[in-house]
Amino acid sequence: MKNKYISKRYWKDKSTPMGKVDELAKQFNDVIDLSLGDPDLITHDIIIDNSMRDAKLGYTKYTDFRGDPELREEITKFYKEEYGLTIKDEEIFVTASGCLAMYLVLEAILDDGDEVIVQTPYFTPYPQQVELARGIPVPLNTYENEDFQIDTDRLEKLITERTKAIIVNSPNNPTGSTLTPKTIEGIRDIAVKYDLIVISDDIYTSFCYEEPFIPIICTDGMKERTIIINSFSKNFTMTGWRIGNIIAPDYIIKVIQQINENVVFTAPSISQRGAIYALRNRKKVQKPIIEEYKKRVFYSADRINGIPNMSVLSPKGTFYLFVNIKRTGLSSAEASDALLKEAHVLTIPGIAFGECGEGYIRLACTVGIEKLKEAFDRIEKMEIFHKSGEDKLWKTLS
Incomplete structure (x- = not known):
């Protein structure tokens, strides 16, 4: 925002999709939030x-x-x-x-x-x-x-x-x-x-x-x-x-x-x-945390790889999944927006993590298996993950 009382370094808006999730989460009363890496488990x-x-x-x-x-x-x-x-x-x-x-x-x-x-x-x-x-x-x-x-x-x-x-x-x-x-x-x-x-x-x-x-x-x-x-x-x-x-x-x-x-x-x-x-x-504090997130992330990866137009590599670390959505033909921002509006599932578009993140969305497995199941049940019903739109975006970018 350009203003004489603000440093010129900040006149150009540098906000990212990451910074907008709080407001997005309030759009619907049944949002399943898979955006930020803030665990649902409380401290031991x-x-x-x-x-x-x-x-x-x-x-x-x-x-x-x-x-x-x-x-x-x-x-x-x-x-x-x-x-x-x-x-x-x-x-x-x-x-x-x-x-x-x-x-x-x-x-x-x-x-x-x-x-x-x-x-x-x-x-x-x-x-x-x-x-x-x-x-x-x-x-x-x-x-x-x-x-x-x-x-x-x-x-x-x-x-x-x-x-x-x-x-x-x-x-x-x-x-x-x-x-x-x-x-x-x-x-x-x-x-x-x-x-x-x-x-x-x-x-x-x-x-x-x-x-x-x-x-x-x-x-x-x-x-x-x-x-x-x-x-x-x-x-x-x-x-x-x-x-x-x-x-x-x-x-x-x-x-x-x-x-x-x-x-x-x-x-x-x-x-x-x-x-x-x-x-x-x-040793005592971390064991159940690690077991829980491993269970969640592998469950989520299996569900993702069972949905057309979505795919993800086998999990190796963290509790995030970087999901390839290129076959939808949508940009990462468009796909993330569709997930929120149609499935009420909040994610982060891959472009938030750099230009080579385009074509992906990030999911944080920070809710339990039941909530994850509900999220993927909703996502499976979305039309964009069942029809081919690959030519729409990716040929123009290549």
């Missing part, structure tokens, strides 16, 4: 009860600037126990969410005009977060016929003298793909060759359905050039607690601390206590 009682107790014990003040020392210790233990990786205390910074963590990292490492290569389809905020830090986002497209793996030849061709970092996200939001060891090694080779930083968004690490998650930081030569973004939102169903952390070389952490003191000062104390109990009790 172990986390809630212990955090409430700690609040009454006085844990309601500012914490240490880098985060509650007990939480930093638990993060160190986690990496040692899960991956055999030694993370020093001074390499940890606790943040008020994974989103803020990404912004703080970009603000700390980018100079004006630095380029950041972004694995695409991407989590919607990435490009604007890069721009907020005065950088330039450079999309690195991935494709369904390549299992949404990063093609290292395409990656290398995007590198210029201004390239500073690469953002990767595995398991990936929105595609649900996971990077293979071979792909990770290829990224490592390029990062070392061109002396680049890899920012690894490790938000969905508990939801890996084929192979266990191994952080890219564990790959030879990557410890000194990897920055990890963590969040408790999805792995522990703690979206509203707004708590995450950064793992990075200590000199980067020092800069991040300086920036954060001028943004939120410290992360919420009670949320940090919740994160402590989440990590300490992760």
Whole structure:
């Protein structure tokens, strides 16, 4: 919106379909919301009860600037126990969410005009977060016929003298793909060759359905050039607690601390206590969460692949499905709009995740099996998924 009292940076509307879902969900009183990745399951009682107790014990003040020392210790233990990786205390910074963590990292490492290569389809905020830090986002497209793996030849061709970092996200939001060891090694080779930083968004690490998650930081030569973004939102169903952390070389952490003191000062104390109990009790807390979402996502994939003009790859990670709707002949926005108006099912059009997301919609399996069944029963009755409209759109785009 153009207005003399608004920064010129924001005169051009940069809103995305992701930002419109709240209003869309209110259009009908029977909407089944498969849009945002906000789990329907509430945080485990172990986390809630212990955090409430700690609040009454006085844990309601500012914490240490880098985060509650007990939480930093638990993060160190986690990496040692899960991956055999030694993370020093001074390499940890606790943040008020994974989103803020990404912004703080970009603000700390980018100079004006630095380029950041972004694995695409991407989590919607990435490009604007890069721009907020005065950088330039450079999309690195991935494709369904390549299992949404990063093609290292395409990656290398995007590198210029201004390239500073690469953002990767595995398991990936929105595609649900996971990077293979071979792909990770290829990224490592390029990062070392061109002396680049890899920012690894490790938000969905508990939801890996084929192979266990191994952080890219564990790959030879990557410890000194990897920055990890963590969040408790999805792995522990703690979206509203707004708590995450950064793992990075200590000199980067020092800069991040300086920036954060001028943004939120410290992360919420009670949320940090919740994160402590989440990590300490992760085996008990996470097992039912993982089992539930695995059941949902595989059920949904089976239903999708039984509907004409819809298809999806076998789930590998996360609780999202990136559904191919190209045979309908509709754009992703048109298909998403039709799903809402005709079936009262709310989804996110693939274009929200970058240009190579066109031709897809993203479903978040954040409701139970009964609701998912109802959603797909409605979708199956829609005419657009039974008639061929492929020529309408895709020939004009090719």
